[in-house]
Amino acid sequence: MVNESEIDFEAVFQALPSPVALFTTDLVYAEANEAFLRSMGRTRDQVVGRHLSDAFPDDPENRAVSGMRKLQGSLRWVAATGERDAMTLHRYDVEDLDRPGVWEERYWSPVNVPVFDADGRVALLLHLEEDITELVHTQGGKDRATALETMLYNEALELQEANVRLREAHAREHEVALSLQDAMLPTLTPLRHHLAAVRYRPAAAALNVCGDWYDLVELPDGRTAVAVGDVVGYGLAAACVMGQLRSALSAAFRVSDDGPARALEVLGLYARSVNGAESTTTVLCVIDDINRIIAYSSAGHPPPALLHPDGTVEFLDQATDPPLGARPEHIPRPQSNVPFSEGATLVLYTDGLIERRREDIDVGLNRLAASLIRHRGTEPEALAGALLDDLTPPAGATDDIALVVIRL
Template identity: 60%
Template sequence: MVIDYAAVFQALPGAVALLAPDLVFADANLAWLRQAGRSRDQVVGRYLFDAFPGNPWDPTASGARHLEASLRAVLANREIDMDLQRYDVESAQRPGHWEERYWSSVNAPLFAPDGHIALVIHRVEEVTDLLRAASRPDGSRQLEAELFSRMRQLHEVNERLRRAHAREREVALSLQRAMLPVPPPIGHHRFAVRYRPAVGSLNVCGDWYDLVQLQDGDKIAVAVGDVVGHGLKAAGIMGQLRSALSATSLVATGPAQALEVLDRYAHCVTGAESTTAVTAFIDFSRHLITYSSAGHPPPVLLRGDGTVELLDRATDPPLDAAFESSPRPEATTAVTDGGTLLLYTDGLIERRHQDIDTGLSQLTDTLIRHKELSTPEALADAVMNDLIPAEGVTDDTALVVVSL
């Protein structure tokens, strides 16, 4: 089942608006518009406090000031903020007439993949009638009944959403497992693969890994990639790109050409734009690694002497992200027996509120600490255990470890 989240947003029983970091309306659902007494055209694209200024006739009115403080706190602290406040609203039917209204609001940050706040979720519920009912002689009983009814409705909605999200996650995980089997043995070469799904019901992503035995000499191609997005759509795109790169690697002259062909293919696959990938051709007989990256974190080479090198000399934009097609770069590095090559996706090293260089440093430190481990399986386990916390992370992680 594919969930239409735009439709879900509009159908939410709670009133929700989306604000850009400059507090301009990006969208609002039907419940929010009904509650505010405005049309979508009257709010979207407008600064919040231009669309809903404070009551100019009441010098004691503080609703706008309190709401702005709450929203600024969300942007500064990157955390949810809640408030109960009076915020008078100008009547849409009687311009110049201000109605005394009370609101319970919840403001929460919505993070972009790179960790910055893309939007602020502004959920608001009018509680004017509840407060007025509580002030009447029998108000406490009415208030209790109303709160119970609303809590029950909210629980039912949350439970329906939870079940729907769980179904989609299970289907996407099954699809991803089917498309990411453990590769069969490739000659006498030793390798290990790991895949760890993200935590959370909606965070199945489009990460992949692949190993292919090349046809000329003692060579293999190793690749990992990461499709933008989550769920069934991302998993499906991942399968297409993984298969295309695997086939292309068999006939390409090198990793750069393989990514160039994949780039052209990605242009024809809806949703494949901005996918990152890196592929390395390992020539065991000549002790060479040739690699090329499409906007992906660099492979890491653990040499036999215990030193670590980031293979970052051949990086280009992600797939289908450049305005014009051009030859992709590739670089070659010599290796000696006893080394190990790691390719991985960003779930291994990227954390919210943490610079990517910190994650790369933690990875290299882990490799140095475990350099004495003798098998790819043992090293893969050590890397995952050291870098993936027990509670999991919010992005998928794919890892390939190859002994050289």
């Protein structure tokens, strides 16, 4: 098996048979493969480091041919939204550098794709194109090509209008789902024995909220139960599933004193009857102030973090089992206990706080631990804000975040 470190990705890029180029988000060519340069009749020095409009301007004598301007619009849209754009067939001509002012009629079918950095920001734009000039010309000549281009342009306008309507519908659903989720998440009331803070932050660029939730309850026997969870999916469906599971778990640990593992077992059995609940992750901690013990159990969820008064951080990862509904048969879930000292801080969160694309989860956990140590001694309200500031990427979180901070 070949390790990733042994692959020469530059050689792979250059060997690709289709024309491919990389742009910066300012639309400057960062790289182009050999197929691209051959297709355009350019050397690398004539392309790389130059802006798209400088390297390949539209024919100033033929304003009807505006392919490069359309390509710039597509690339800017991909850079702004982080979404892929497959452009319809369109014409943009290429100037013959050996004969200035002579433009060769060309037809292309481009695809533009965002390339993200470790923080989830668009870092580069991948431009893949297919030259279909010969195909267009052999299927009826220039008149047919012009008619085809006009037809596709009209179809593109119709598709654009349909996309606008779809985005408006998604935006309305987003508002409804966010309102529903906000209504179903509990309002934090002052606790008798602890200071606490909660946060819910939707993903920055998503049209749909996800099924993240939290719960924080003082039990009749004086213990405190705190939970977070994350439903797979997004939008109204995920928000509704989230509400059902949060309520079911809240009922399970309110009526049973058998501990968090038993409560998650009950939730798992209930989840089998709820469409869309499969693979939900959740973690439940029950805080016993008399014995200074936290009992916890996790269903595939990122581990809670316990910041001790001496500044060390311990992740509660000794009682982790698969997500809800992941096993075909019911078996008891694990539970573990961890002691704590007065002044410790317990932090529960969903994966949007720590996970990044193409990054090992341990990197995110180390980032969380470093932030907790840096803000050691901070009260829960201020600490919750500091954690979000430290751990949210500059471009915004790519997933929803639910966060609970409780001083023990």
